Amino acid sequence: MNVLFFGITKDIVGSSEISFSDDFKPINVAELKKQLISSYPEFLKLNSLAVAVNSEYADDSVPLNGNDEIAIIPPVSGG
Amino acid sequence: MNVLFFGITKDIVGSSEISFSDDFKPINVAELKKQLISSYPEFLKLNSLAVAVNSEYADDSVPLNGNDEIAIIPPVSGG
Amino acid sequence: MNEERYLRQITLDRFGNEGQQKLNEAKVLVVGAGGLGIPVLTYLNAMGVGTLGVVDADVVSLSNLHRQVLFTEAMVGIPKVEAIKSQLSAQNSTTTIQIYQTYLTVANALDIIKNYDIVVDATDNFPTRYLINDACVIANKPFVYGALHAFEGQVSVFNYKGGPTYRCLFPTMPAADAVPNCNENGVLGILPGIIGNLQALEVVKVIAGIGEVVSGVLLLFDTLSQRMQRMKFQLQPGNNEIKTLATSYEFDCELPLKSVDAVELQQLLSAKPVELIDVRTDKEFQRQHLKEAKHIPLGELTDRVAELNLEATVYVICQSGVRSKKAIGILQGLFPGKDFVNVMGGMNNMKDYVDTY
């Protein structure tokens, strides 16, 4: 499962994309957020974080499958 | 098989997309060009016409399959 | 309306005289006259939008010029809205240009917005973005959003014909230190040019009723790969039923904070020795710093607090005033009861003094 990172989350993770092996794949969006927070505590501060699953906004309950395209989209403020 | 049209070809065809039923599906790019010319003689004038099959430039010999994404891309000159 | 002037648009199938007439009758408010607002205003003015409003309290600074291309060197120091009015009028004397030399606030937002058909969010900070969202929902106006981070930009049209709003994407404002802004993080001059032009395009589509408006879709543009991705999203119940503005749109986590501005700090520095901590990176510090500053990068602060002279009042500075607030948050946690003072606007506002120290 591949996860793309945008905005500040790319800087936090230090990469624009990370892969989860099937053994550690989160079962849903809530689980994914938890895993990100535990690996990168700075995610805790991003109270408004959009997650896209296959190009659609996904709330915490949306289940994740191995071949889903996932994107982590934080708010950005610059202008 | 769906074909997307760009630039002047969209104006010639009068639509941004047309479908070929499986019975009349061209077997390759050369055949597709022939069918377009026979339906829309103005294609004859477009001596440089790029055809993309699944987002890759395709020369006349490339075979076409039912679920290919095809785009007809003419040169454009405006600036 | 001069036909000759707009001939190339009038000739265009699916736009024509009707599209041009709709532009001519439209009233568009642009909030923020920076990297995004400039291209939006420039193209809407040239294309023949009849009435343009501009809200911005700032003056032109030299470090604006690399991306705010309407401003000339001679305009550095004058109010942005005045510079814009004179430039836009020279390009198209038929546009009515209404300038508001102020920040958009809870007190003035609804009064200003009610006079326009569409609002463009071209600001550079979260409090104003959430204020625009709520005010547009209350006033029932669509608004065209654009925002940047480093090499990326976002575009969408919110509150359009019952479509979703900014809060459907990002329900609550991030903490003050969670997401950096352009002044802190930097931005390639061309990026706001691209994003602002994509916003101007959406404004024209909304006014003229052509094409698919980017409503319920967030566009994500990346300069490094030159790719545009899309995310669909829905209206969340309640977000289009806001009836009143919040009392304040300041950052939720705003600390009760003592602060000084550039002039005050300069007076302090010339009057007496002070404990001034610069929390920027090594690179930023080497490029330019105040003579009196003690350098402790933010990341090393907790490990190096022993170096602080806590007998004196401790002033904290960074590039724009955001990281220094964060540092003070950390220090207040370590030394409750002791006061720390933030240098508002950071080194960005110290530039007139930095060479003399």
Place this chain on the structure above:
Amino acid sequence: MNEERYLRQITLDRFGNEGQQKLNEAKVLVVGAGGLGIPVLTYLNAMGVGTLGVVDADVVSLSNLHRQVLFTEAMVGIPKVEAIKSQLSAQNSTTTIQIYQTYLTVANALDIIKNYDIVVDATDNFPTRYLINDACVIANKPFVYGALHAFEGQVSVFNYKGGPTYRCLFPTMPAADAVPNCNENGVLGILPGIIGNLQALEVVKVIAGIGEVVSGVLLLFDTLSQRMQRMKFQLQPGNNEIKTLATSYEFDCELPLKSVDAVELQQLLSAKPVELIDVRTDKEFQRQHLKEAKHIPLGELTDRVAELNLEATVYVICQSGVRSKKAIGILQGLFPGKDFVNVMGGMNNMKDYVDTY
């Protein structure tokens, strides 16, 4: 190089001082100072590209202003390259701006291009695009291509580090009447703004060596859906081995054609009755036409040739001079041996006279 001025770019990770220094040392040639060239020049100048060259023979006209946003109303009638030099210098006095008030031709192309690192194709016609391609292959310079049709734009970087060229996409020039240009077809003012900015971005990426350059990929941008599609393509053998320019880049099908210009036609009209056929659409004709013109839309020409007075010399006019050439091609086929006269530049060049007739 002024650090304060470019602070927001210098602060940016992966760009920094090195990126800024590379921009400062770069020399970029922009061919065409129209809808595409203006945003390219504006942003490259603001961002700190050290040397900019501009090739364009035209003067500013009123119908340019809706998309060529650097020109003010007061500049109508003056050479575009002069207007540009004065505007860009006011915005950034440190840029060296080299102007060439000429068309790019077989005679001057190699001499001009050799002085630059990168060429931007911001022209509005096929002959110049093919000339730029061949000259850049010979001179071994990358060139950043942008072009428009109605609501769509194309962007790519050709001849970059051994990558494919324009001829790998479109091997030979289309016939003169196969593909319309913006003057004939119309263009929304914002579209060249977006495409030009995407070109400027590629120039910066090539110079600074950041991100993935759009080489071997054609970007297709559609304003109505605000979608960007991509097509990959390869170098075709031989296209990077051009050693000399062609003798001429005129349209292959160029007809041996008699023609008059606006002034000559006006003299003819005031001197004697003439047979003048206007082949534009009903809508165009209703908007504005010459009193003496007989209206036969191009599509009806073959059916209505009986209406022509072939005893007189027949003059043919359209909006820009392209469809009238096409009409003459048809008429010459029907009446071989008879001369027909094209009105060069069409109604676009008649605007000073149209109100008096």
